[in-house]
Amino acid sequence: MANTVPIKTSDTLAVRLWSKVDRSSLNGCWMWTGFVDRDGYGKIRPGNYTRGCVGTHRVSWVLSNGEIPTGLFVCHHCDVPACVNPSHLFLGSCKDNLRDAVAKGRNPQAAKTHCIKGHPFTPTNIYRPPKMPRKRQCMTCKAMAQRRYVTRKDISDGMALEYLARCGVRVTS
Numbered sequence: 001m002a003n004t005v006p007i008k009t010s011d012t013l014a015v016r017l018w019s020k021v022d023r024s025s026l027n028g029c030w031m032w033t034g035f036v037d038r039d040g041y042g043k044i045r046p047g048n049y050t051r052g053c054v055g056t057h058r059v060s061w062v063l064s065n066g067e068i069p070t071g072l073f074v075c076h077h078c079d080v081p082a083c084v085n086p087s088h089l090f091l092g093s094c095k096d097n098l099r100d101a102v103a104k105g106r107n108p109q110a111a112k113t114h115c116i117k118g119h120p121f122t123p124t125n126i127y128r129p130p131k132m133p134r135k136r137q138c139m140t141c142k143a144m145a146q147r148r149y150v151t152r153k154d155i156s157d158g159m160a161l162e163y164l165a166r167c168g169v170r171v172t173s
Contacts, residue, residue, distance in 0.1 A: 013044075013046060013047070016044065017044060017056060017059050017060065017063065017084070020032060020034040021033065021084055027080075028087075028088065029078055029080045029083040029085055030060075030085040030088075031080075031084075032056045032082045032083075032084050035053075036081075036082055040081035040082055041055050041056070041057065041081040041082065042056030042057065042081075042082050042084065043056065044056050044059060055074070056082075057074050057076065057083065057084050057089055058074045060085075060086055060089065061074045061089050061091075064086035065086065068091065069091070071093065072092060073091070073092055073093070073094065073096075073097050074089050075089065075090050075096065075100060076089060077089070077090060079104060079106065109136075115137075115138035115140075117138065117141055119138045119140040119141060121136060121138070126138070127139050127142055
């Protein structure tokens with residue numbers, strides 16, 4: 001989701017940002033040398049009394065191009081999370097960012113051809129949950145899980161709970 005912390009630009013924010021940027025990279029990236037998160041994105045506090053940090057690439061965009069429209073992300077053409085070079089940044093939706101990642105081979109989920117159990121991801125074997133349409137689930141695995149799932153009301157009089165437990169069937173009330 002796009003960062004929702006407002007970025008109020010000021011001269012001090014610009015000085016703080018650009019003072020921690022290394023412009024000597026051979027690929028044209030301007031590398032942020034301050035704090036980076038676990039994904040490699042630079043982070044900075046936008047003001048003295050502001051809670052939370054914002055991405056340095058977002059601050060670079062705002063300082064160079066103006067506000068970021070609601071719902072859009074600041075994406076990297078160069079695929080270097082710590083880069084703050086405004087010419088390497090572009091605005092895009094979540095969909096644009098995912099398409100860019102897939103086109104550049106950076107989305108490991110899109111490259112998967114089989115589920116974790118080895119069933120192929122074919123158009124007839126893929127289930128997409130309504131609330132998560134981008135997620136792929138194996139229909140074969142889903143059907144197997146549903147067969148193992150039994151409720152107490154589904155159990156006939158002759159079935160013993162101990163037998164079902166030994167078979168690995170989860171019984172719920």
